[in-house]
Amino acid sequence: MLCDFCDSDSAVALVTTESIPYRNGTLRVEGYESSHCASCGEDFITSEQSRANDRRVLRARAVFDELLTGDQILAIRECLGLSQTEAAEVFGGGPNAFYKYERSEVLVSRAMDLLLRLADSSGDAADWLLQRAGKAKASAAWSTVSQANVVVLNESRRTLRHVTPQDLNVEAANDWYPASGYGEQVAYG
Structure with a gap:
């Protein structure tokens, strides 16, 4: 590696654990990268090391502040x-928020942390x-259903119906929250 100061090729990359003051405590940042030149004795951080260190510090801040880390956000998004x-x-x-969250x-x-935790903990x-955003996925469980009992709700009555898959339009069946009024909402049991 070339030294940023003397241009010799005797610089080496170092990886350490750094303690950084933060709020009323200290962040422990593992994998902190820097470089040291054996020729001139200078310590420096390359731009690539700086970007990686910034991500590590943000990850440590998330842990300290009890927020979701990028890896946890990625797992929730993929689970959904x-x-x-x-x-x-x-x-x-x-449009680029989740790219940036996941890369720390x-x-x-x-607020986003709480919303993601809610979505992760409550189906x-x-x-x-997902329904409100128009991203509802058809339930994989319905692909193997041969028959089911459903409760049909409207403004004035509840009725129990026995149906087969041909009777169900899965996308409509998953439409629990019509855009206006009550309409017919289907609940499964």
Whole structure:
């Protein structure tokens, strides 16, 4: 590696654990990268090392602040079966938000953290959010259903119907929240 100061080729990359003051505590940043030149004795950080260190510091801040890390956000998004663009449409944050969250380039807000945790912990909440954003996925479980009992709800009555897959339009059946009024909502049991 070339030294940024004397241009000799005797610089070596170092990886350490750094302690950085943060709020009322200390961040422990593992894998902190820097370089040292054996010829001139200078320590320096390359631009690539700086970008990697920034991501490590943001990850440590997320842990310290009890926010989701980029890896956790990625796992939630993949569990929901969403692309980064679709996740931004469902949860907000802009078209590149999830790319930046997942790479630990941007710290997730407390509100976004709570929304993602809610979607991750509650299938009903996730379904509701996906439905509202027009991203509801047809349930894989319905592909093997031969018959089912459904409760049909409207403004004035509840009725129980026995149906077969031919009776069901899975996308319509997953439409729990019509855009206006009550309409017919289907609940499965």
